[in-house]
Amino acid sequence: MSATRILVVDDESDIRSTLREVLADEGHEVDVAADAAQARAARARHEPDLVLLDIWMPDTDGITLLREWAGQGALRCPVVMMSGHGTVETAVEATRLGAFDFVEKPLSLAKLLRVVERALESGRRQRLATRALVPPLVAPVGKSRLMQGLREQIQQIAPRDAPVLLLGESGTGREAFARYLHSLGPRADKPFVVVAGGSLDEANAAARLRGVERDGAVEAGLYEQAAGGTLYLAGLEDFVPAVQRLLAADLDAGSYVRVQGRAPQPLVARLVSSASPGFEAQGSEPFRRDLLGHLNLVTLKVPPLRDYAEDVPELLRYYVDRLVDEERLPFRRFGVAAQNRLRNYPWPGNMGELRNLVHRLLLLGGEEEIRLEEIERELATQLPRDEPLVKQDLLALPLREAREAFERAYLQQQLLLCNGKVGQLAKRVGMERTHLYRKLRSLGVDFRQSADD
Numbered sequence: 001m002s003a004t005r006i007l008v009v010d011d012e013s014d015i016r017s018t019l020r021e022v023l024a025d026e027g028h029e030v031d032v033a034a035d036a037a038q039a040r041a042a043r044a045r046h047e048p049d050l051v052l053l054d055i056w057m058p059d060t061d062g063i064t065l066l067r068e069w070a071g072q073g074a075l076r077c078p079v080v081m082m083s084g085h086g087t088v089e090t091a092v093e094a095t096r097l098g099a100f101d102f103v104e105k106p107l108s109l110a111k112l113l114r115v116v117e118r119a120l121e122s123g124r125r126q127r128l129a130t131r132a133l134v135p136p137l138v139a140p141v142g143k144s145r146l147m148q149g150l151r152e153q154i155q156q157i158a159p160r161d162a163p164v165l166l167l168g169e170s171g172t173g174r175e176a177f178a179r180y181l182h183s184l185g186p187r188a189d190k191p192f193v194v195v196a197g198g199s200l201d202e203a204n205a206a207a208r209l210r211g212v213e214r215d216g217a218v219e220a221g222l223y224e225q226a227a228g229g230t231l232y233l234a235g236l237e238d239f240v241p242a243v244q245r246l247l248a249a250d251l252d253a254g255s256y257v258r259v260q261g262r263a264p265q266p267l268v269a270r271l272v273s274s275a276s277p278g279f280e281a282q283g284s285e286p287f288r289r290d291l292l293g294h295l296n297l298v299t300l301k302v303p304p305l306r307d308y309a310e311d312v313p314e315l316l317r318y319y320v321d322r323l324v325d326e327e328r329l330p331f332r333r334f335g336v337a338a339q340n341r342l343r344n345y346p347w348p349g350n351m352g353e354l355r356n357l358v359h360r361l362l363l364l365g366g367e368e369e370i371r372l373e374e375i376e377r378e379l380a381t382q383l384p385r386d387e388p389l390v391k392q393d394l395l396a397l398p399l400r401e402a403r404e405a406f407e408r409a410y411l412q413q414q415l416l417l418c419n420g421k422v423g424q425l426a427k428r429v430g431m432e433r434t435h436l437y438r439k440l441r442s443l444g445v446d447f448r449q450s451a452d453d
Helices: 013-025 036-045 062-071 088-096 109-138 145-157 174-184 205-210 241-253 289-295 305-327 336-343 350-364 372-380 399-417 422-429 433-443 448-452
Strands: 005-009 029-033 050-054 079-083 101-104 164-167 192-196 211-214 217-220 230-234 255-257 264-266 270-275 298-301
Touching: 005 013, 005 036, 013 029, 013 109, 029 036, 036 050, 036 062, 036 217, 050 062, 050 109, 062 079, 062 088, 079 088, 079 109, 088 101, 101 109, 145 174, 145 298, 145 305, 164 174, 174 192, 174 230, 174 270, 205 211, 205 241, 205 255, 241 255, 241 289, 270 289, 305 336, 305 350, 336 372, 350 372, 399 422, 399 433, 422 433
Parallel strands: 005 029, 005 050, 050 079, 079 101, 164 270, 164 298, 192 230, 230 270
Antiparallel strands: 211 217, 255 264
């Protein structure tokens, strides 16, 4: 069995030297880093089985670095925090972010070794459990034919390294499907690194993506952090033209050069990306075709929740159970009438809206059964009336208002298909033209484009 690898991050050279010697004597391989930049580079070179992380460091403190790794989904091993003058608040924050334990300086080596052994054993158990449970844990929920078909598509393409583009509305769970794809492929035990389009601009993109070489130290970029794993480009519509140019150049070359560096580095990560339908024409400039060619060898459509509404009851139960377990919230269950109402709700915010609704209802508390009346109160304040017809909650309206909302949305869309010509619209919808003009005026539909008709 290969030796376990421990990364020691501390700005005090004496502590680094002592821990390297003691841990090596215990049979561990030890990497050391003096600051956050060196720690990122060390993790990019070798994934550790345990990190011993100092809280107080000169450039980036340990809590901030821990938060960064947790936010990137890169916290795949136990982390033990070290501090000479920690507080209850910092210990609580470290634990909340996923730290395994917290030890005080000056270090008691006997105590530290006990913590190290416990942390390594916890990491081993977690890896075994993850390998055994990954498919059911990360598989998107739903028994509908639509969701079964999408899961089967993902299972079919996961073993290949082809770049995949996930097309779907915001909130449909595109990242969950990307992680599911990653978990089923040969790179499942390698990093899954998220690159949000909105987080990159012309000024920071090169350093964030390619990394930086400074004074002999390497600060790993997102390419390097994803090496051997999956690089997930989230929200292509948010990638500005300058960032698109940089990505296209690097993908064309299959390599990149770190900022202030000279040697080309291979770009070895599977590419998975996501975007909203029609994203190619949403920005100030059309999305680069050469970049798109690198990203959409396979395109999968992630459906909106309204298209598989039969799965809503199962999804409600899933999020109740998950939030009760993860956040220790009081258990509540949805009554039959409440479930039926939500099956017929259009979910303009998709899965994100459903999850937030469940979270809010559990936080607010109340009787164990969530009744229809409580659902109606929650939905009454959620839906703006200027949504497209398919996203309008007509069941929340009195009959007259619902009919008017439907007629307005229906005629507006039909008018667009007729290029604003009321004469064509009358033929298309089967109405007498004079009556149609009165109907459009009463509904407040702008038909002035029909002047040339």
